[in-house]
Amino acid sequence: xxxxxxxxxxxxEIIPSHGRxxxxxxxxxGIGDDAAVLRHSRKSDWVVSCDxxxxxxxxxxxxxxxxxxxxxxxxxxxxxxxAMGAKARFFLLTLGLPREKTGxxxxxxxAGMSRAARExxxxxxxxxxxxxxxxxxxxxxxxxxxxxxxxxxxxxxAGDMIFVSGRLGAAQLGLEIVRRGLARRAxxxxxxRPHFFPPIRLELGEWLSHHRVPTAMxxxxxxxxxxxxxxxxxxxxxxxxxxxxxxxxxxxxxxxxRRINALDLALHGGDDYQLLFTASRKSAxxxxxxxxxxxxxxxxxxxxxxxxxxxxxxxxxxxLPARGWNPFKKK
Amino acid sequence: xxxxxxxxxxxxEIIPSHGRxxxxxxxxxGIGDDAAVLRHSRKSDWVVSCDxxxxxxxxxxxxxxxxxxxxxxxxxxxxxxxAMGAKARFFLLTLGLPREKTGxxxxxxxAGMSRAARExxxxxxxxxxxxxxxxxxxxxxxxxxxxxxxxxxxxxxAGDMIFVSGRLGAAQLGLEIVRRGLARRAxxxxxxRPHFFPPIRLELGEWLSHHRVPTAMxxxxxxxxxxxxxxxxxxxxxxxxxxxxxxxxxxxxxxxxRRINALDLALHGGDDYQLLFTASRKSAxxxxxxxxxxxxxxxxxxxxxxxxxxxxxxxxxxxLPARGWNPFKKK
Numbered sequence: 001x002x003x004x005x006x007x008x009x010x011x012x013e014i015i016p017s018h019g020r021x022x023x024x025x026x027x028x029x030g031i032g033d034d035a036a037v038l039r040h041s042r043k044s045d046w047v048v049s050c051d052x053x054x055x056x057x058x059x060x061x062x063x064x065x066x067x068x069x070x071x072x073x074x075x076x077x078x079x080x081x082x083a084m085g086a087k088a089r090f091f092l093l094t095l096g097l098p099r100e101k102t103g104x105x106x107x108x109x110x111a112g113m114s115r116a117a118r119e120x121x122x123x124x125x126x127x128x129x130x131x132x133x134x135x136x137x138x139x140x141x142x143x144x145x146x147x148x149x150x151x152x153x154x155x156x157x158a159g160d161m162i163f164v165s166g167r168l169g170a171a172q173l174g175l176e177i178v179r180r181g182l183a184r185r186a187x188x189x190x191x192x193r194p195h196f197f198p199p200i201r202l203e204l205g206e207w208l209s210h211h212r213v214p215t216a217m218x219x220x221x222x223x224x225x226x227x228x229x230x231x232x233x234x235x236x237x238x239x240x241x242x243x244x245x246x247x248x249x250x251x252x253x254x255x256x257x258r259r260i261n262a263l264d265l266a267l268h269g270g271d272d273y274q275l276l277f278t279a280s281r282k283s284a285x286x287x288x289x290x291x292x293x294x295x296x297x298x299x300x301x302x303x304x305x306x307x308x309x310x311x312x313x314x315x316x317x318x319x320l321p322a323r324g325w326n327p328f329k330k331k
Numbered sequence: 332x333x334x335x336x337x338x339x340x341x342x343x344e345i346i347p348s349h350g351r352x353x354x355x356x357x358x359x360x361g362i363g364d365d366a367a368v369l370r371h372s373r374k375s376d377w378v379v380s381c382d383x384x385x386x387x388x389x390x391x392x393x394x395x396x397x398x399x400x401x402x403x404x405x406x407x408x409x410x411x412x413x414a415m416g417a418k419a420r421f422f423l424l425t426l427g428l429p430r431e432k433t434g435x436x437x438x439x440x441x442a443g444m445s446r447a448a449r450e451x452x453x454x455x456x457x458x459x460x461x462x463x464x465x466x467x468x469x470x471x472x473x474x475x476x477x478x479x480x481x482x483x484x485x486x487x488x489a490g491d492m493i494f495v496s497g498r499l500g501a502a503q504l505g506l507e508i509v510r511r512g513l514a515r516r517a518x519x520x521x522x523x524r525p526h527f528f529p530p531i532r533l534e535l536g537e538w539l540s541h542h543r544v545p546t547a548m549x550x551x552x553x554x555x556x557x558x559x560x561x562x563x564x565x566x567x568x569x570x571x572x573x574x575x576x577x578x579x580x581x582x583x584x585x586x587x588x589r590r591i592n593a594l595d596l597a598l599h600g601g602d603d604y605q606l607l608f609t610a611s612r613k614s615a616x617x618x619x620x621x622x623x624x625x626x627x628x629x630x631x632x633x634x635x636x637x638x639x640x641x642x643x644x645x646x647x648x649x650x651l652p653a654r655g656w657n658p659f660k661k662k
Contacts (some may be wrong), residue, residue, distance in 0.1 A: 009437065038421070039373065040371065050459050052469060054427050092471060093346075093536075123356070125358060125362060126364075126366065126367040126379070133387070
């Protein structure tokens with residue numbers, strides 16, 4: 001059992017909460033999806049979500065420029081809006097800061113966050129700052145989606161096709177380069193970028209919800225093997241995907257020699273912030289190869305039997321363990 | 332200049348933001364007040380605010396029971412709703428946890444938070460959990476207020492009367508007892524309570540906004556001397572308060588002997604979560620001595636000249652320095 005899921009389940013059980021749809025209270029989706037959905041008006045719903053970025057867990061102050069910390073923490077939070085098909089509107093920023101970071105560091109952090117905010121069209125409306133002995137960032141994002149069109153994790157049905165956007169494993173490849181102390185090699189610079197400045201898939205998410213394409217959707221934050229298992233659990237289905245069809249990051253020769261494998265990165269690497277969604281065969285017909293400039297790839301299909309299978313090049317099917325990012329696993 | 336204020340000003344300048352009313356975007360109050368106000372429907376507005384509770388800064392794991400950490404972190408966040416006169420509705424919880432705290436500790440924490448949630452009628456609708464090497468809590472609260480009635484900090488006018496709820500300095504007195512290692516004395520137990528389980532003033536805030544009594548309001552989180560200066564700065568006015576009229580916590584004899592002074596606690600002690608508000612003489616006539624079970628006291632009046640004066644028992648008036656809690660001040 002997913003440790004994070006278990007913690008959320010217990011909080012949900014002990015604290016008065018909306019664990020599901022509660023139309024009278026104006027709650028269309030409560031705990032357990034990428035974001036909560038609140039009724040706003042006849043035309044639109046609010047989508048809200050929060051996300052923490054902690055020093056030493058989600059970013060590393062020695063190697064990550066402050067611009068990247070600001071940029072990525074906002075992208076991480078807003079990725080939950082993309083996952084629901086919402087348009088980003090507002091955000092609240094809670095910031096714990098050491099005093100020595102309240103000068104130049106803060107300006108660089110804010111410049112990175114500002115760039116992400118401009119790219120997304122999202123605006124800061126409030127927050128809370130406090131002294132802390134290290135940087136702690138918590139962001140709450142507000143998005144807007146056409147009434148009733150927020151895309152949940154739980155709608156996948158047997159026979160649906162499974163799609164992902166972009167190429168998977170790019171962020172993990174960047175992290176591996178940094179971890180191996182190769183970040184200064186000029187030939188590898190471009191490969192680090194997706195780790196520091198991940199892509200924003202809001203426009204794609206909005207297009208998909210507006211055209212009612214996905215039956216279920218989520219963002220790939222913890223790795224395909226882990227996130228696909230979550231989508232399938234929420235939808236009470238299974239999946240069968242083909243190793244050969246997964247769009248994988250290109251691994252430079254020097255890293256292939258160090259046993260970095262593109263399929264492993266694509267299956268289990270975290271932090272990609274691409275979208276994973278399912279669509280009926282009919283809806284899938286609406287899709288072009290690129291939507292909002294982003295390539296889409298069908299990697300397999302949803303099955304009635306509840307396991308997740310990976311079909312290898314030789315045609316053999318293997319059960320796919322969830323080996324993506326699990327913040328509470330034992331090291 | 333207030334260091335926290337300066338940080339918020341810079342973030343606001345660098346990051347695209349709504350620093351003020353922007354009716355077209357549905358923003359009725361942006362950065363700089365206790366909470367942001369968003370248009371919801373013709374009948375009501377949303378009030379949203381976020382707040383972090385950090386180990387070693389806002390709570391102390393050695394001395395504070397997990398129930399108190401859960402209770403107080405939710406009260407702290409919801410206090411910003413009380414300050415705007417809103418009814419508490421929903422909250423999001425972002426939780427960083429060490430793995431050894433995911434068992435019994437988490438259950439006790441959740442039980443305390445649950446008690447606060449029940450008392451306020453607020454419900455959990457989502458969140459984010461992550462492993463961390465210590466406890467980090469960030470909460471975003473959503474409140475609802477009758478359309479146009481959210482009370483800002485900026486409406487105080489010269490001649491308005493200044494009110495506070497409850498008795499001030501009670502939380503700081505509790506903290507001083509704990510700091511001096513006296514927490515186990517049976518005779519002092521009751522004095523510690525307001526530090527661990529602060530009061531909730533939501534009902535009072537709602538009554539005041541519903542009856543349109545306050546011209547300005549905020550919650551007392553950092554101490555009267557600091558918070559009154561903030562309210563006056565936002566309203567571009569000054570204040571004149573009487574030392575003798577401030578409702579002070581009763582200090583037990585054993586602590587008086589240790590030079591703990593009730594007036595100092597009431598002026599500069601943080602974490603009380605009582606309400607501070609101003610009202611015209613006419614509106615003040617609507618007030619009873621207790622509203623929603625909470626005593627109200629007039630402590631002085633708003634002045635045109637922009638300084639904050641404290642009138643002592645002998646009739647002399649002294650400039651009152653903001654000596655409350657400032658998270659970024661040098662030690």
